Amino acid sequence: MIKVIPRKDFDDNLWDKYFSLSRDIIKKHYPEGYDPDHKFLEFKEFMMNLSKIDESFNDFLILNCGTASAWLDSSVWEDVHYAGFDYLSDDVDENVLKAAIEKLYEINTVLQCSHTELVTYRENLINYLKSIDTPVIEDIHLSRLSRENMDTSLYEEIIKKSDLKKWNTKCLNEIPGEIITEFVESINKCFEDRDSLNKNCHHYPPLTPEAWYKDKQNLKSQGTNPEFMILFDDNCKIAGFCWVCIDSYRKNTVRHNGGFTAVNPGYRGKGIAKYLKAKMYLKLLEENKDFKHVTTDTMPWNKYMYKINEEFGFKTYKRGCSFKLNDDFFKSYLNK
Numbered sequence: 522m523i524k525v526i527p528r529k530d531f532d533d534n535l536w537d538k539y540f541s542l543s544r545d546i547i548k549k550h551y552p553e554g555y556d557p558d559h560k561f562l563e564f565k566e567f568m569m570n571l572s573k574i575d576e577s578f579n580d581f582l583i584l585n586c587g588t589a590s591a592w593l594d595s596s597v598w599e600d601v602h603y604a605g606f607d608y609l610s611d612d613v614d615e616n617v618l619k620a621a622i623e624k625l626y627e628i629n630t631v632l633q634c635s636h637t638e639l640v641t642y643r644e645n646l647i648n649y650l651k652s653i654d655t656p657v658i659e660d661i662h663l664s665r666l667s668r669e670n671m672d673t674s675l676y677e678e679i680i681k682k683s684d685l686k687k688w689n690t691k692c693l694n695e696i697p698g699e700i701i702t703e704f705v706e707s708i709n710k711c712f713e714d715r716d717s718l719n720k721n722c723h724h725y726p727p728l729t730p731e732a733w734y735k736d737k738q739n740l741k742s743q744g745t746n747p748e749f750m751i752l753f754d755d756n757c758k759i760a761g762f763c764w765v766c767i768d769s770y771r772k773n774t775v776r777h778n779g780g781f782t783a784v785n786p787g788y789r790g791k792g793i794a795k796y797l798k799a800k801m802y803l804k805l806l807e808e809n810k811d812f813k814h815v816t817t818d819t820m821p822w823n824k825y826m827y828k829i830n831e832e833f834g835f836k837t838y839k840r841g842c843s844f845k846l847n848d849d850f851f852k853s854y855l856n857k
Contacts, residue, residue, distance in 0.1 A: 595625065687755075696749065746769070766779040
């Protein structure tokens with residue numbers, strides 16, 4: 522018998538099962554992210570805080586004959602329902618998966634979302650969903666550059682040869698009010714470029730300064746701090762920026778995924794992306810003693826940035842996929 526239990530109904534026993542399952546999944550399937558010192562109370566506080574930050578966030582424990590077998594989470598942004606699903610077994614348990622998808626369909630219907638986007642990095646689940654013709658939004662490539670392979674001489678050479686030193690580069694932990702509108706406009710241009718390169722991505726309305734500040738405050742409350750390297754031209758206009766995320770709960774990783782490296786139209790072809798990455802990496806190596814690698818999720822369709830990352834030494838270490846679960850999929854799958 523399979524039960525899908527929302528976190529609001531957890532008792533102490535279910536909380537313990539949820540924590541143990543999460544640890545076991547990470548240890549077995551994502552050992553690079555396993556932290557043996559992660560404590561139950563820290564885990565519980567983190568999960569409870571997610572619901573305070575995002576009222577749409579829900580997560581569930583899936584029991585199969587009383588045994589914790591999988592977890593499911595769900596949140597909504599604009600009209601899209603986002604979901605994550607993972608399981609302890611090596612193979613896809615179709616009954617457990619069906620129970621999870623039934624719950625996602627229920628949520629999607631109640632909230633009247635356009636579709637559910639399910640992201641997974643489990644190869645057997647990807648293969649299974651593709652085999653039943655689940656619509657694919659995109660294949661995801663996670664790449665990583667280890668600290669020991671970061672080439673300071675390369676970064677110094679890039680900076681030395683560049684004529685961008687004449688412009689002003691600022692390293693910031695916050696985006697000040699006087700440039701927030703211009704900065705958000707730059708991000709919106711990134712979204713426009715992404716949408717033109719990948720037609721399958723969901724097209725979101727333009728970001729606003731208010732939404733930016735709310736999102737960043739939420740991330741900080743979760744323990745994620747951004748760092749920005751911004752290049753300004755002679756007229757103090759933003760030419761480009763490099764942005765990374767540093768998580769207090771994952772000190773061995775600095776993430777580009779969750780941030781951007783972008784160059785505004787009119788400034789491209791000057792080597793700005795390489796220049797800013799080089800400056801950011803030198804700063805990280807000098808100031809951050811904890812991190813062991815830098816990660817990014819640049820996709821192959823973003824050919825220019827993908828090539829730069831390869832030149833910097835990034836190697837693909839994990840592949841995933843995002844699937845579009847729409848009404849046609851739900852009805853076809855659940856009625857089988």
